[in-house]
Amino acid sequence: MASSVTGFLKRAIREPLVHFLAIGAALFVLNGLINGPDEGPTGETITISEGRVNQIAESFILLSGRLPTREEVESLVDDFVSEEVGYREAVAMGIDADDTIVRRRMRQKLEFLIEDGAASDQPTQAEMQAWLDKHADQYHLPERRAFRQVLLSADKRGAGAARDADAALASLRSGADPAKLGDSSMLPAAAPLTTQEGVTGLFGTDFAAAAFAHQGEGWFGPVASPYGQHLINVSSIEQGRPVALSEVADRVSADIVESRRNEARDAFHARMRQRYHIRIEWPDPWKDLPATPDPAPKTKSTPEVGE
């Protein structure tokens, strides 16, 4: 019996539903504290209602999996009384107002409370397609190119590399075997389909720019790099293309959920700001900054990695 209860609890701890219920219970408690059936937070009388005691007992059951004993429930309620009294006194003394941690947590809790549960719903296929269409740039697959290259090494040929490259280019254009031309190197003689960023990493900026700007077939060059002069033959091009939803469904879904949450939070802050006239008195070096803040500040999204 005991082990099956433990087993149940272990499973329960991992259950999203239990997480949901626990968070729900926490919210309920919080909501009760602010708006609940008990006396307002400034009254002289403190009544711990039946409902409150039941809540405390239920939290205990949720955490321990059993009913609290008489002693336990008494001690829990007593602890709650201390908490309630302490809280009222602390707020009355205003010690929450100048405490940055308390202020920050109040804000966090507020944001947590207004977070719309529906924001986390799995987006529909149609929503995802619409999102992908609207943000096509973000999911666009970049162009990739495969190429061969022949190096005329600056180490070996010095300033003569450019002249030798011209001669080698003429040979290549008349059908010479590229494997027999140029200097051996740790650089690959042939690169598979690679993005411009990838080519830049190995060959440097100028080489990559030239390889990706080139139009047309056959050998061209010379193109300079930190290694010397190169002749390049672009062997295949895979055009950049938009992706299909099936290729990025998980990413799109996560991005939509994040965006919805941010929107909900931003809208909430914008509404709250409308209740106040806010004026910022900028000191000297910043005097030219605007005296009223952005009425609708936007949450920044997590970084997107360009392909």
Add this chain to the structure above:
Amino acid sequence: MKRLALAVCAAALLAACGGQGEAPAAQNEQPPVAERPAANPLKNAYFGDTHLHTRNSFDAYIFNVRASPDEAYAFAKGGTIKHALGFDMKLNSGPLDFLAVTDHSEYLGVLPAIDTPGDPYAAVPYAKDLFSKDPKQVNTAFRKFGDALRTGKRMEEFADLRTVKSAWHDIIESAKKNYEPGKFTTLIGYEFTSAPEGRNLHRNVIFSGDSAPELPFTALESQNPEELWKWMDQQRTNGFEALSITHNGNGSDGTMYERTMWNGQPVDRAWAELRARNEPLAEVTQVKGTSETHPLLSPNDEFAGFEIMEWYIGSTTPVTKFDGGYVRKALKDGLELEAKVGVNPYKFGLIGSSDTHNAAGSYEEDSYHSKVGIQDGNPERRGSAPPEGKTWANYKPADNTMRFSTWGASGLAGVWAPENTREEIYAALKRKETFATSGPRIRVRFFAGYGIGSSPITTDEGVKNAYANGVAMGADLIGKADGKPDFQVMAMRDAHSAPLQRIQVVKGWLDKNGKAQEKVFDVACSDGGKIDAKTQRCSDNGAKVDVKTCAYDQDKGDAEISAVWSDPEFDPKLNAFYYARVLENPTCRWSTWDANRLGIEPNPDLEKTIQERAYTSPIWFISTKS
């Protein structure tokens, strides 16, 4: 088209398709986003970082770092993320090929929990002090945890491990999600943060697969690394293969590579086997300095004084014992111990990594952001600029700022592997076909073998021959009664860094009296330079850097250098190891870049220039006698 899909499956899912005999059809419902490049039997160099911290590490969170494992992967893949001080960080030299997120396993995820309203941990009385923007208060908070770690006792308020479990789960999930076979490899890992009395015995533990044990084995279970290795043995029988990597021996006060066991007894055979089996790699360069060798240990190596760090980790306690803290000496001790107990406990390969706590490695001198969040995120806090209103004439960095000023923009782990998959990257780490760099992507190959010198590795044919008839870095070369082995080494510069100046071979050997010796040979010089037979050094290539602008000579040094070398002092009867060290031309150190950007003088107590470098794993020569 069908054939292509099958080929992609064969490459992408080698284990899954082959091992379990599953039909690949189910895996192919989604069209392949991009065709995988074919595996290269001659292997490619891949660069990565096996040592990185995110918000889940107790110290990183205290340093105001909020970036998650997902953001760390985004940065490594070429994305832009925010520093704790709010500025953007991005890799100028392009994305990395692989990354392991290795958060401190002790109190993993606990600080974010303390900072989460409603979490039971949020109730700790000192919660408020932990999340300050003031570097001094941050330091006090950090000490609370740092001191607790030194004792190895779990703070009792964090006895419930649900938070650790959940953070560990997130790390594993993030590694799964961010893995792109053929393009970017993620490795599951963590840092075992043992520091008895502050002496650094930290290790990174890296798992081979896409899953890991339910909880990591931490220094709160035991500070004794022997217990970690035994746990790793146990996990291996449970199907979780892993390796561990030592780091910052330089901060261990001589305890990282000792000649005795935890109980004080001399090293025995079983201990040597246990260590060698589990710990095939050492991190030789990172932000907190170099652990290759120290000038006092290698007085005849004039390049030994590179980014030396002489403090305990996270403290201004000075290190007093260098012997036992540096890898070259450990490799030598390994030869001596092997002669005594029959197994070499210190037969490890070399890698570099960053140890960044910003979720983003700082590998580039010209865009340095150091590693501990708001603690060292600007030049004043890391000692490269005096505070407002002061000059170097009336200000000298002290305490942490002084420590930070000696840190470096380093390092990277290089591996040679046929393709960029988790299986292949891990296999390369395990067989030690690895190299370390101090930041730039210097590529270096190193082989040894009898008769391989006739086909230089400057061509594919030569590389093929070297693999077929010789051994690569990290391996043993079994001696023959006659003849001398050839060594082949070749290095290529980073297109985004300076040209190369020279390649050296560092040799360690057991002399006739059983005493380990060392010697550094220059084996390849840039600019057609010659090696002096007496000094074994290249002639000076005269490369200079203008410290006012950080511009350096473009016409000095080489893009690639190579050598076929044989040891002029070779003795087939003596055990030895050889590793290659590649030196760049001098360039500005990060502290000089910082000063130039601000238009001030560089800190006069710091080196203005450095010579970036790469180190290969050793090749061990096993003499005919043994």
